[in-house]
Amino acid sequence: MSEPLEKEVRAALEQLRDTQFADGFEARAVARWQRELGGRPTTMAQIERRARQFVPVALAASLLLALYTAYGDDRASATNLSIVARALGWQRVEPSIDRAIDAAGYESLYATLYELPQLNTDGGAR
Amino acid sequence: MFSDGPVENAAEHRLVRLAAAGDERAFREIVRTYQATVAGVVTAMLGPGDDADDVGQETFIKLVRAMPSFRGDASLRTFITRIAMNASLDMLARRKRELRFVRLGSDDDPVSASLADDSVAGDTEQEHAERARQVQQAIDSLDGKHRAVVVLRVLEERSTNEAAQILGVPPGTVMSRLTRALRKLDVLLRPVIDR
Numbered sequence: 380m381s382e383p384l385e386k387e388v389r390a391a392l393e394q395l396r397d398t399q400f401a402d403g404f405e406a407r408a409v410a411r412w413q414r415e416l417g418g419r420p421t422t423m424a425q426i427e428r429r430a431r432q433f434v435p436v437a438l439a440a441s442l443l444l445a446l447y448t449a450y451g452d453d454r455a456s457a458t459n460l461s462i463v464a465r466a467l468g469w470q471r472v473e474p475s476i477d478r479a480i481d482a483a484g485y486e487s488l489y490a491t492l493y494e495l496p497q498l499n500t501d502g503g504a505r
Numbered sequence: 506m507f508s509d510g511p512v513e514n515a516a517e518h519r520l521v522r523l524a525a526a527g528d529e530r531a532f533r534e535i536v537r538t539y540q541a542t543v544a545g546v547v548t549a550m551l552g553p554g555d556d557a558d559d560v561g562q563e564t565f566i567k568l569v570r571a572m573p574s575f576r577g578d579a580s581l582r583t584f585i586t587r588i589a590m591n592a593s594l595d596m597l598a599r600r601k602r603e604l605r606f607v608r609l610g611s612d613d614d615p616v617s618a619s620l621a622d623d624s625v626a627g628d629t630e631q632e633h634a635e636r637a638r639q640v641q642q643a644i645d646s647l648d649g650k651h652r653a654v655v656v657l658r659v660l661e662e663r664s665t666n667e668a669a670q671i672l673g674v675p676p677g678t679v680m681s682r683l684t685r686a687l688r689k690l691d692v693l694l695r696p697v698i699d700r
Contacts, residue, residue, distance in 0.1 A: 384687075384690065384691055384695075385659065387636070387640045387694065387697075388640060388655065388690060390640075391637060392549050392655070392656060392659065392660040394637070394641075395548045395552060395553065395641075396544070396545040396546075396549045398544075398548050399540070399544045399548075400540065400544050400557070400558050400561055404540060404544075404558065404561065404562075405533060405540065408532075408562045408565050408566075409529065409532060411562045411563075411566060412524075412529075412565065415569075415570075416527055
């Protein structure tokens with residue numbers, strides 16, 4: 380590798396590395412760790428498993444909102460929904476997430492889905 | 506800040522054991538101490554953003570969970586770098602799977618096409634920005650395992666043996682991946698660098 384090339388590559392990577400996590404990372408990590416201690420789903424694989432259980436009975440907005448709940452209220456933001464949606468291969472649906480939730484009415488969907496047993500227990504009824 | 510000495514290692518292990526037992530203060534201390542290290546690895550691998558943040562959090566959870574398998578033959582920094590790197594590679598693999606479904610695909614090789622584009626702006630600042638973008642694009646075109654060795658060897662300046670330990674592959678594999686990665690970067694970026 381030539382010296383100028385190595386310099387350019389290192390500079391590009393350093394620029395990335397110097398971009399630290401957004402403010403509040405420690406709090407987010409601690410909240411997630413606490414969910415882990417509480418036996419709630421924390422890893423993407425766990426969330427994906429739960430989401431797949433849920434697919435047959437959910438409309439798009441309902442599914443995403445269920446994941447919202449499963450993921451934990453303190454991470455309930457459109458940003459994190461996007462992460463989950465992408466993990467499920469829903470990348471192309473992302474821009475419509477907020478609109479779908481708005482249209483469906485967050486409060487009523489949340490109230491309905493919150494009662495579903497599969498959100499809080501493994502192997503619950505669909 | 507911790508270093509790699511035996512006393513510091515013992516203190517580090519104790520902290521992780523406490524966190525594994527549910528001690529929040531210990532967990533916070535670990536996050537504070539290693540946040541920059543983890544951010545460095547995952548953002549170099551994934552770019553900044555939600556995925557990096559998510560993988561960063563996952564790294565600390567995995568660290569605490571993996572504590573029983575930590576033999577202490579490497580520093581905690583190396584151990585956590587390995588976890589962060591593996592979690593980043595998993596995320597890259599996931600992205601790749603998703604792209605297979607969503608890519609509408611017009612260019613067969615968008616990286617080469619873009620890098621071959623000579624329409625660089627005239628003034629120096631713009632030229633610099635364009636060049637940085639092209640270098641970044643070339644790095645992004647490396648697959649995960651090749652990008653990982655570039656990050657560890659070129660950016661983190663880890664030795665071949667350390668990189669091998671982090672990636673869980675023989676040193677010879679690190680060297681061959683690095684050679685292949687640098688050759689690809691050289692081919693892609695030579696026109697940019699020589700310009």
